[in-house]
Amino acid sequence: MLxxxxxxHINRAEQxxxxxxxxxxxxxxxxxxxxxxxxxxxRNAALRQFGNLGQLKEECRDxxxxxxxxxxxQDLRYxxxxxxxxPGFTLIAVLTLALGIGANTAIFxxxxxxxxxxxxxxxPDRLVALYSHTQEFSNASISYPNFQDWVRLNRSFxxxxxxxxxxxxxxxxxxxxxxxxxxxxxxxxxVLGVKPAMGRTFTPQEDQLGAxxxxxxxxxxxxxxxxxxxxxxxKAITLDSLPYTVVGxxxxxxxxxxxxxxxxDVYVPIGQWADPTFRDRRVAMGMDAVGRLKTGVTIQxxxxxxxxxxxxxxxxxxxxxxxxxVTLVPLKQNVVGDIQPYLLVLLAAVGFVLLIACVNVANLxxxxxxxxxxxxxxxxxxxxxxxxxxxxLLTESVLLAFVGGAFGLLIATWGLQAALKVLPEALPRAxxxxxxxxxxxxxLAASLLTGILFGLAPAVKTSSARIQETLKEGGRxxxxxxxxxxxxxxxxxxxxxxxxxxxxxxxxxxxxALWGVNPGFDPHHVLFFRSSSPPLKSTEAIRASWRxxxxxxxxxxxxxxxxxxxxxxxxxxxxxxxxxxxxxPKPATTSEMKFSLFYVVQPDYLKxxxxxxxxGRFLTSADTERSPFVTVIDHRFAQLYFPGEDPIGxxxxxxxxxVTAEIVGVVGHIKQWGLDENAGSPILAQCYFAxxxxxxxxxxxxxxNLPIVMRTQGSPLAQAGxxxxxxxxxNSLSVIYDMETMDNIISDSLSSRRFSMxxxxxxxxxxxxxxxxxxxxxxxxxTSQRTHEIGIRMALGAERSGILKLVIGRGxxxxxxxxxxxxxxxxxxxxxxxxxxxxxxxxxxxxxIAVSLILIAVALVAxxxxxxxxxxxxxxxxxxxx
Amino acid sequence: xxxxxxxxxxxxxxxxxxxxxxxxxxxxxxxxxIQQVSQxxxxxxxxxxxxxLYRLEQQGWIEAEWGASENNRRAKYYCLTSxxxxxxxxxxxxxxxxxxxxxxxLETAS
Numbered sequence: 001m002l003x004x005x006x007x008x009h010i011n012r013a014e015q016x017x018x019x020x021x022x023x024x025x026x027x028x029x030x031x032x033x034x035x036x037x038x039x040x041x042x043r044n045a046a047l048r049q050f051g052n053l054g055q056l057k058e059e060c061r062d063x064x065x066x067x068x069x070x071x072x073x074q075d076l077r078y079x080x081x082x083x084x085x086x087p088g089f090t091l092i093a094v095l096t097l098a099l100g101i102g103a104n105t106a107i108f109x110x111x112x113x114x115x116x117x118x119x120x121x122x123x124p125d126r127l128v129a130l131y132s133h134t135q136e137f138s139n140a141s142i143s144y145p146n147f148q149d150w151v152r153l154n155r156s157f158x159x160x161x162x163x164x165x166x167x168x169x170x171x172x173x174x175x176x177x178x179x180x181x182x183x184x185x186x187x188x189x190x191v192l193g194v195k196p197a198m199g200r201t202f203t204p205q206e207d208q209l210g211a212x213x214x215x216x217x218x219x220x221x222x223x224x225x226x227x228x229x230x231x232x233x234x235k236a237i238t239l240d241s242l243p244y245t246v247v248g249x250x251x252x253x254x255x256x257x258x259x260x261x262x263x264x265d266v267y268v269p270i271g272q273w274a275d276p277t278f279r280d281r282r283v284a285m286g287m288d289a290v291g292r293l294k295t296g297v298t299i300q301x302x303x304x305x306x307x308x309x310x311x312x313x314x315x316x317x318x319x320x321x322x323x324x325x326v327t328l329v330p331l332k333q334n335v336v337g338d339i340q341p342y343l344l345v346l347l348a349a350v351g352f353v354l355l356i357a358c359v360n361v362a363n364l365x366x367x368x369x370x371x372x373x374x375x376x377x378x379x380x381x382x383x384x385x386x387x388x389x390x391x392x393l394l395t396e397s398v399l400l401a402f403v404g405g406a407f408g409l410l411i412a413t414w415g416l417q418a419a420l421k422v423l424p425e426a427l428p429r430a431x432x433x434x435x436x437x438x439x440x441x442x443x444l445a446a447s448l449l450t451g452i453l454f455g456l457a458p459a460v461k462t463s464s465a466r467i468q469e470t471l472k473e474g475g476r477x478x479x480x481x482x483x484x485x486x487x488x489x490x491x492x493x494x495x496x497x498x499x500x501x502x503x504x505x506x507x508x509x510x511x512x513a514l515w516g517v518n519p520g521f522d523p524h525h526v527l528f529f530r531s532s533s534p535p536l537k538s539t540e541a542i543r544a545s546w547r548x549x550x551x552x553x554x555x556x557x558x559x560x561x562x563x564x565x566x567x568x569x570x571x572x573x574x575x576x577x578x579x580x581x582x583x584x585p586k587p588a589t590t591s592e593m594k595f596s597l598f599y600v601v602q603p604d605y606l607k608x609x610x611x612x613x614x615x616g617r618f619l620t621s622a623d624t625e626r627s628p629f630v631t632v633i634d635h636r637f638a639q640l641y642f643p644g645e646d647p648i649g650x651x652x653x654x655x656x657x658x659v660t661a662e663i664v665g666v667v668g669h670i671k672q673w674g675l676d677e678n679a680g681s682p683i684l685a686q687c688y689f690a691x692x693x694x695x696x697x698x699x700x701x702x703x704x705n706l707p708i709v710m711r712t713q714g715s716p717l718a719q720a721g722x723x724x725x726x727x728x729x730x731n732s733l734s735v736i737y738d739m740e741t742m743d744n745i746i747s748d749s750l751s752s753r754r755f756s757m758x759x760x761x762x763x764x765x766x767x768x769x770x771x772x773x774x775x776x777x778x779x780x781x782x783t784s785q786r787t788h789e790i791g792i793r794m795a796l797g798a799e800r801s802g803i804l805k806l807v808i809g810r811g812x813x814x815x816x817x818x819x820x821x822x823x824x825x826x827x828x829x830x831x832x833x834x835x836x837x838x839x840x841x842x843x844x845x846x847x848x849i850a851v852s853l854i855l856i857a858v859a860l861v862a863x864x865x866x867x868x869x870x871x872x873x874x875x876x877x878x879x880x881x882x
Numbered sequence: 883x884x885x886x887x888x889x890x891x892x893x894x895x896x897x898x899x900x901x902x903x904x905x906x907x908x909x910x911x912x913x914x915x916i917q918q919v920s921q922x923x924x925x926x927x928x929x930x931x932x933x934x935l936y937r938l939e940q941q942g943w944i945e946a947e948w949g950a951s952e953n954n955r956r957a958k959y960y961c962l963t964s965x966x967x968x969x970x971x972x973x974x975x976x977x978x979x980x981x982x983x984x985x986x987x988l989e990t991a992s
Contacts, residue, residue, distance in 0.1 A: 016948075016958065020957075023909075023910065023951070024909055026955075049927075050928050051928070056928060056929050059929065
């Protein structure tokens with residue numbers, strides 16, 4: 001057996017060896033003295049006799065280790081020979097293990113890349129995402145004046161930076177092009193700890209109203225658009241007709257992720273943004289913030305500090321800030337928060353798959369080791385220690401596991417590549433997923449553990465079989481203890497498979513339920529895209545351009561209806577506005593008002609989206625900047641704020657927009673927050689304004705960056721060319737981007753669910769296949785062991801159908817016990833899925849019944865084959881069978 | 883001292899096992915005993931004795947335990963295990979067969 005003692009206590013063993021040799025030396029000296037030598041001569045003679053002490057010790061050490069390694073090599077050679085001799089067994093076992101370990105490696109590398117690896121900044125755990133906390137949202141965007149006060153008054157952060165998304169039209173550099181932009185605080189990159197690859201970041205002076213326009217380019221944009229021009233610094237590029245001086249270029253691998261952050265082409269100072277609404281404390285313009293905690297400050301302390309600060313700001317500016325707080329979220333949680341529960345569930349699921357794989361291989365090995373029990377009994381009888389036999393078997397199983405693990409690694413690599421290609425948008429940090437040292441270590445550990453796990457039971461069972469009985473049984477070895485273990489394994493396998501099937505079934509039902517949800521509009525044949533043109537000076541010209549854009553697009557053959565879609569967009573961005581109903585008590589402050597989502601659209605919007613008109617009228621072309629301001633509300637708005645009343649004719653005050661609008665109609669509710677929107681979603685009330693009635697002060701803000709929705713007769717994307725031509729007639733510098741069908745937007749909104757459902761499904765099918773192979777293997781094995789008995793039964797007159805029933809009944813019994821245990825397990829475990837489910841309870845009876853039936857059906861099929869074989873047995877042959 | 887003979891490895895193992903079959907003993911004692919019983923013909927060198935002891939211990943044929951020596955010094959005592967006893971029997975009969983065979987060959991040849 002392995003001399004663990006010598007391995008782990010090598011120092012002690014060395015010490016003991018020294019002691020022993022010294023004892024010998026002293027005895028020799030004593031003897032020499034007794035023979036009459038003087039002390040010095042006696043010592044020298046003794047030492048001479050000892051010869052080279054170092055070499056002696058080395059030989060002793062060899063005697064410790066050599067045997068261990070020799071035996072290991074021997075076991076390995078023997079194991080390899082065994083595996084080669086049973087190619088069928090080896091193939092099935094390796095395949096099972098490869099699938100189990102491969103699936104685990106793949107999911108673990110996702111978990112590793114997304115959840116475990118730190119974000120790519122210095123001291124990333126000091127970074128915190130900041131949001132405004134309002135009645136409706138815990139992570140609302142922040143108003144710029146509030147943010148400036150946070151920067152000035154906080155005591156917890158060494159730096160705070162804000163950011164919001166924007167877009168520019170790039171001209172004078174080849175074809176006009178839409179470039180994505182991020183407005184950022186001057187300190188943004190220094191807070192993250194990111195240094196530009198070239199040039200510098202912004203100075204605080206540049207982060208001010210009226211400062212000269214400056215820009216930092218992303219590494220990718222610099223390469224794509226400027227051929228990595230090393231002399232780009234100091235040059236000017238034209239964005240929205242303004243010259244911006246390039247001051248820096250970012251490293252190509254720069255990464256950041258947030259609600260209001262996209263990796264952009266260009267970065268500009270946020271403080272230069274001149275929009276008046278931006279500096280209105282009551283309004284948040286889609287701006288979030290990130291901060292770096294000072295050394296020694298915990299997030300709890302920072303939370304307390306910021307709450308106190310928010311409190312004093314609420315006192316100072318009650319109208320804007322009453323009831324508003326600050327939310328701090330560790331940056332990593334902010335990036336991966338949504339996906340975490342899915343990944344953990346998948347990790348657990350895939351662990352189950354590996355467990356089933358283990359049980360399966362253990363069963364195979366058990367069946368095989370029973371056939372080999374004679375071999376081992378003889379070896380034990382000849383003096384091989386039981387431990388030696390266990391070790392032999394374990395070496396074989398670990399060898400098998402490592403071979404399986406190696407193939408599993410291949411499967412994981414391919415599987416990951418395929419999965420990431422198909423489902424890239426489902427995962428944050430997808431770029432961080434690869435096989436690194438930790439993943440390899442995981443695979444190694446998983447293989448080793450797997451090998452021991454599935455090898456131990458058969459090994460112990462085999463070595464503890466009673467030798468005499470085994471030898472007497474003549475190698476049939478059909479001992480009851482063996483059957484019990486195998487039976488137990490089959491039951492366990494079925495149970496585990498049922499848990500996985502139930503989980504997958506619930507997720508499939510959730511997704512099916514979501515697909516069946518009516519989003520409140522008809523997404524088929526609807527196209528969404530954005531058009532952008534350099535800004536025009538006069539508001540008159542801008543309004544005219546809006547009208548012309550609509551008219552030109554509507555004139556395209558095959559286009560049924562078209563509308564601009566500003567502000568909120570279903571399943572897209574959301575804009576909300578506080579309001580109060582005239583004639584009711586006016587809330588003292590804006591923050592005490594109710595909020596509604598608002599959609600700024602053109603009259604054909606209802607036709608595009610096919611939203612039903614419930615009462616009154618929708619917006620018409622008669623609603624212009626010169627006619628009285630009107631609004632149309634949705635069903636929920638009416639339900640929430642005009643219960644039992646007719647809302648038509650009521651007047652609603654939208655103080656932030658400086659308008660009071662008369663309600664002229666009620667339309668159906670749309671699922672703004674996604675198909676899984678429910679009563680707990682933040683803001684449910686919705687209202688519509690006419691594009692043409694946009695208040696004068698907001699016209700420049702909207703400008704000519706126009707989101708558009710369009711209903712077409714044929715395939716929406718086929719219209720791309722005609723849309724481009726039509727818009728070029730409005731403005732030759734216009735660019736079109738973000739083109740997507742509404743169907744696609746809906747399907748993308750379910751991508752995380754689909755991603756995890758597909759994987760759960762794959763795992764469940766794997767589990768099902770493994771479990772059925774397990775049942776098949778055991779039933780055919782047990783049946784073949786009982787051939788003799790079956791022969792006797794048939795010789796005594798048993799019917800073939802009776803034998804068939806006997807064998808199937810046995811398998812069915814195991815399956816039923818497994819199903820019962822599995823149901824109990826699933827009932828206990830599926831509640832952890834609750835947050836990922838929609839429209840089904842974690843204990844959904846139809847799902848449980850369905851998966852149980854599937855499993856029982858598969859078990860029946862798996863038993864049928866060996867049962868038929870048994871029933872066809874010729875009694876004469878069976879009786880002779882040994 | 884008379885003429886001494888170097889021992890083959892397998893033979894030394896056999897002698898050690900045989901010596902330990904009488905009573906547990908430390909390395910020094912084993913060497914002395916072999917030398918005495920063979921009347922100084924067989925000299926056991928430390929360089930072969932200790933590796934052989936460790937090897938036998940690894941095989942599980944002998945076990946070691948620390949105890950007090952004659953004049954109360956700490957010494958490592960080896961004793962035979964039951965497997966070692968069987969091994970001794972096997973090797974003894976092997977040896978008997980081998981030496982008989984060799985004698986046979988030598989006598990016939992002369």
